[in-house]
Amino acid sequence: MLLDPTQAPQIRHTALTALEAADAGPLIAILGVEHSGLEIQTSRGDRAQTGILLRGSQLHKTPGCCPEITRFSLQNLKLDRSRARRWLAEVGRFSPAKISVNGRPIAPGYAPVLARFPLPSPLVGTLSIPKQGHVATIWITLDGIVSAQTTLVDVPCFEAVIEARTQHRRGDSPADLRALAPKLKTSILGYLGRQLLALAEGLPPTPRPQDDERRIRLTHLLLHDAMIGLLGTRIAPLPLFLTIDAQGLYGLASQVGLQTMAYKTPEDRSILSLFPSQRPNDYLIASALVILDEHTRSLLSKSLNLLFRTPPTRRSTFQIIPCIRRAFRSLHSLRLTSARSHLSTLFEFFGPAPKPIPQQELTQPENNFLRLIQLHGGHQGLSFCAGSGALRHRGQRIWLPRDNLEIRACVNAVALDEAWLYPVLLSLFTTQKIPAGARKLWDAPLRIGDQSS
Numbered sequence: 457m458l459l460d461p462t463q464a465p466q467i468r469h470t471a472l473t474a475l476e477a478a479d480a481g482p483l484i485a486i487l488g489v490e491h492s493g494l495e496i497q498t499s500r501g502d503r504a505q506t507g508i509l510l511r512g513s514q515l516h517k518t519p520g521c522c523p524e525i526t527r528f529s530l531q532n533l534k535l536d537r538s539r540a541r542r543w544l545a546e547v548g549r550f551s552p553a554k555i556s557v558n559g560r561p562i563a564p565g566y567a568p569v570l571a572r573f574p575l576p577s578p579l580v581g582t583l584s585i586p587k588q589g590h591v592a593t594i595w596i597t598l599d600g601i602v603s604a605q606t607t608l609v610d611v612p613c614f615e616a617v618i619e620a621r622t623q624h625r626r627g628d629s630p631a632d633l634r635a636l637a638p639k640l641k642t643s644i645l646g647y648l649g650r651q652l653l654a655l656a657e658g659l660p661p662t663p664r665p666q667d668d669e670r671r672i673r674l675t676h677l678l679l680h681d682a683m684i685g686l687l688g689t690r691i692a693p694l695p696l697f698l699t700i701d702a703q704g705l706y707g708l709a710s711q712v713g714l715q716t717m718a719y720k721t722p723e724d725r726s727i728l729s730l731f732p733s734q735r736p737n738d739y740l741i742a743s744a745l746v747i748l749d750e751h752t753r754s755l756l757s758k759s760l761n762l763l764f765r766t767p768p769t770r771r772s773t774f775q776i777i778p779c780i781r782r783a784f785r786s787l788h789s790l791r792l793t794s795a796r797s798h799l800s801t802l803f804e805f806f807g808p809a810p811k812p813i814p815q816q817e818l819t820q821p822e823n824n825f826l827r828l829i830q831l832h833g834g835h836q837g838l839s840f841c842a843g844s845g846a847l848r849h850r851g852q853r854i855w856l857p858r859d860n861l862e863i864r865a866c867v868n869a870v871a872l873d874e875a876w877l878y879p880v881l882l883s884l885f886t887t888q889k890i891p892a893g894a895r896k897l898w899d900a901p902l903r904i905g906d907q908s909s
Contacts, residue, residue, distance in 0.1 A: 489535065550617045551600035565595075565602075567615065570670060573651055579640065581618040583648060585655075587673060589613045594640070596620045596633045604633035608641060610684065612677040614648050616640075649686045652678050656694050663698055663706045671696060672749065679755040697752070700736050701744040709746060711760065717744065718762055726763040729753070739767045810841035810848060810855045821871035822858075828870060828877050847884060856884075 541557050548555040549565025556562065566572070570585045581597075592608040595617045603620070618640065620633055656674050660667060675696045681687045695708035709717070717727050728745035730736060736747075745767060748756070756762050815823060818840060826838055837853040844859035856863050866884065869876040878898035 489530065547602040548600075550595060550597055550602060553600060565617075569615075570673060571651070571655060573647075575616065575618065575644075576647055579618060579643065580622070581616060583644065583651070584615040584617075585648075585652070585673075585677065586613055586615055587669070592616075594618060594637045594644070596636060598624055598633075604630040606634045606637045608637070611641075611645060612648060612652070612680045614644070616644055645681075645686055649681050652681060653687065653690060653694075656691070656696065659695075661695060661708070663708055668698070671698075672752070676751055676755065679752070679759060683755065683759050698747045699744050700730075700741065700747060702741050704736065704741075707744070709744075711756075714746065714756070714762065715760065717746065726765045728767045729764040730766065734766075738769055740770055741767060809850060809853070810843070810857075812839035812841055812855070813858065821867050825867045825870050828874060829881070832877055 544555070544557050545562045548557075548562050551562075554561060566584055567589070568587045570587055572582055572584045575581045575583055590613050592611045592614050593616070594606050594608065595602055595615070596604040596606075597617060597619050598621055600619070618636075620636060623636060624633070652674060656678060659671055659674070663671075678687065678691045678694070678696070682689075682691050692711040695710050695713075697709045697711075697714060699707045699709045699713075701707070714727060728741075728743075730739065730745060730747050732747055732749055746764075748764065753764050757764075818826075822840060826840070829838055839853075839855060840858045841848075841855040842859075843857040844861070845857050846860070847857070847863070848855045858864075862883070866876075866880040870880055875898050
């Protein structure tokens with residue numbers, strides 16, 4: 457009735473107030489968007505029927521009942537279409553109903569998770585434990601559509617999607633919905649702690665490579681949960697930390713086991729440990745040690761006041777093979793850009809020598825720059841070359857790329873005042889001893905008579 461221009465104003469107003477009372481703001485908003493046509497199509501099973509078709513002031517209606525699918529089509533929409541599509545995908549990603557925009561289903565909004573649980577009554581929604589991330593997020597939805605979002609700090613990472621229709625009051629703003637989060641925080645965190653404990657208790661008692669990522673993630677979350685006082689000592693007996701003994705056998709230790717491994721002297725509460733990237737075969741392992749990543753070490757240091765130290769490396773009378781092995785591992789870990797940089801450096805030293813620029817082709821400041829360096833800097837085999845790369849050495853020969861920004865700045869500085877030769881030599885020849893003559897130029901008193909006013 458609201459869309460029918462032939463109805464009396466009182467009837468259309470009654471329809472509007474009915475939609476307002478039902479908190480159907482999105483449906484009302486459709487009428488406020490400028491468009492040339494609106495079609496609402498419904499279908500049930502294999503039967504499709506058009507419920508409402510509005511073109512200009514002409515309204516066509518077909519009876520329909522209990523649709524399974526409802527399709528809204530707006531023609532010549534006076535909005536930024538790409539922005540509208542992104543907004544619809546953002547707010548509809550947690551909807552229990554399937555939503556498509558321009559025929560494409562909206563991707564689910566959940567990040568990759570370790571586990572997802574329904575929230576306990578009276579809450580309605582889900583609680584997810586993401587595989588990555590450090591921020592806890594609460595999404596508040598109305599009828600499955602995101603209406604507010606808030607984040608919590610200093611708590612374990614989780615993602616909660618809460619349907620707030622029953623708590624929602626007519627006229628509530630997103631800020632009013634976000635105000636629900638502190639009221640829900642305690643119950644959500646308590647439920648999260650119980651679920652994390654259940655997941656950790658369900659891990660296999662012996663280490664398996666396929667469980668490492670899951671175990672480490674749960675360890676981070678449980679330690680964080682315990683630090684804020686939610687779990688207390690309940691995680692102490694859980695075997696969460698990977699160990700290796702002198703025979704090379706892997707096992708799992710609990711917090712109680714870590715405290716037993718720590719030295720008993722008050723001066724040293726350290727534990728022998730390795731990072732996951734370190735090879736146990738490269739170290740002397742006399743007794744069991746623990747393998748921990750940096751984040752786990754930080755959490756354990758704060759909660760148990762423990763320190764970690766690396767065991768001594770293996771010594772061998774013939775060191776060339778370990779050196780070659782480490783060199784290959786280092787080369788393998790280089791990124792492409794780093795490899796290009798190394799190849800460029802090798803080319804500079806072993807490639808063809810640059811072609812010096814003849815003296816008559818240099819500017820007066822450049823010739824004066826070379827003369828001063830040869831006179832006070834002790835460098836005789838110095839010349840300019842083309843290009844903008846780095847300064848190049850080969851034996852006693854040195855080439856200065858003419859278009860190198862640093863070298864051009866040095867030339868200009870020396871042209872302004874010869875005393876700048878000393879800092880220029882320090883900048884360009886960092887590994888060589890600077891002659892005293894250049895230092896004397898820098899220490900010389902200011903020649904007032906030579907300065908123009």
